[in-house]
Amino acid sequence: MSEERKRGIYGERLPTLSVAEEERFLRVLWNGNLLSASEARKEVPACYTPTIEVIGTPGAGKTSAIIAASEYLKARGVPHRVIKEREIPWDKYEFGSFDWDLYQLQMTLDVVRTLAEQYFNDKKEGLTLVDRGIYNSFSFMDADVATHGRSSLAIANHVRERNEISKRFIESKFGTFTDALVCFTANPQVAIERSSGTGRVRTPEYLSALNDAVEGLAGEVCRIKSVIGTDFAMVFSKIDANQSKEVCQDLFMKTIGSICSIYTA
Numbered sequence: 001m002s003e004e005r006k007r008g009i010y011g012e013r014l015p016t017l018s019v020a021e022e023e024r025f026l027r028v029l030w031n032g033n034l035l036s037a038s039e040a041r042k043e044v045p046a047c048y049t050p051t052i053e054v055i056g057t058p059g060a061g062k063t064s065a066i067i068a069a070s071e072y073l074k075a076r077g078v079p080h081r082v083i084k085e086r087e088i089p090w091d092k093y094e095f096g097s098f099d100w101d102l103y104q105l106q107m108t109l110d111v112v113r114t115l116a117e118q119y120f121n122d123k124k125e126g127l128t129l130v131d132r133g134i135y136n137s138f139s140f141m142d143a144d145v146a147t148h149g150r151s152s153l154a155i156a157n158h159v160r161e162r163n164e165i166s167k168r169f170i171e172s173k174f175g176t177f178t179d180a181l182v183c184f185t186a187n188p189q190v191a192i193e194r195s196s197g198t199g200r201v202r203t204p205e206y207l208s209a210l211n212d213a214v215e216g217l218a219g220e221v222c223r224i225k226s227v228i229g230t231d232f233a234m235v236f237s238k239i240d241a242n243q244s245k246e247v248c249q250d251l252f253m254k255t256i257g258s259i260c261s262i263y264t265a
Contacts, residue, residue, distance in 0.1 A: 056184030
């Protein structure tokens with residue numbers, strides 16, 4: 001697909017955030033600096049359609065938003081693919097344990113393998129939406145630290161050191177696969193109500209720590225990238241999932257459009 005063709009498809013068929021909304025919701029990491037969307041369009045080379053990773057607290061509505069976005073894209077003939085969320089065995093592992101870390105890494109490797117197959121087989125000619133991808137484990141790692149710190153500072157420090165090694169490894173090996181990160185956050189009570197007691201969420205305390213970690217994920221990814229020295233462009237966006245499903249899905253679709261406009265305009 002030619003660059004001109006890509007720009008036409010994504011520029012003409014996708015809604016975008018307003019200038020004010022982009023200023024509020026989007027930031028772009030480029031050459032070690034966080035830029036606004038308007039600044040990024042002047043600096044970041046337009047070269048390909050992005051891989052957008054979507055993460056969030058359980059019950060925040062990210063999977064529903066991805067499904068709705070995919071239906072919207074299909075209806076308008078926009079080439080794209082969705083990499084579905086891996087099922088998380090919430091009750092199988094102790095959060096913060098070494099086994100839990102290994103499971104998170106395995107999830108990351110599964111996503112990378114799927115993305116690698118896409119790159120080589122399809123030449124990355126379409127937008128990709130990833131439901132919990134490479135950076136998903138970062139927020140769980142930070143939530144583990146926060147919750148362990150309430151019972152034992154020594155354990156929390158041990159978990160923090162181990163997680164730092166894991167984060168650096170993930171970033172150095174796989175960080176370039178993700179072009180944008182969209183974070184859905186919902187307060188614990190909203191998340192629990194939406195989960196309807198299915199057991200996919202932990203305690204309100206854990207959810208609160210996880211929510212804080214998701215809120216701060218952009219800064220944490222920037223920090224790790226700075227430590228590792230990776231300088232590829234990356235877009236960050238947040239969606240307040242305490243709003244209605246319709247509002248969140250509309251914001252998500254416009255966010256996708258704005259992200260695509262940065263990489264293909």
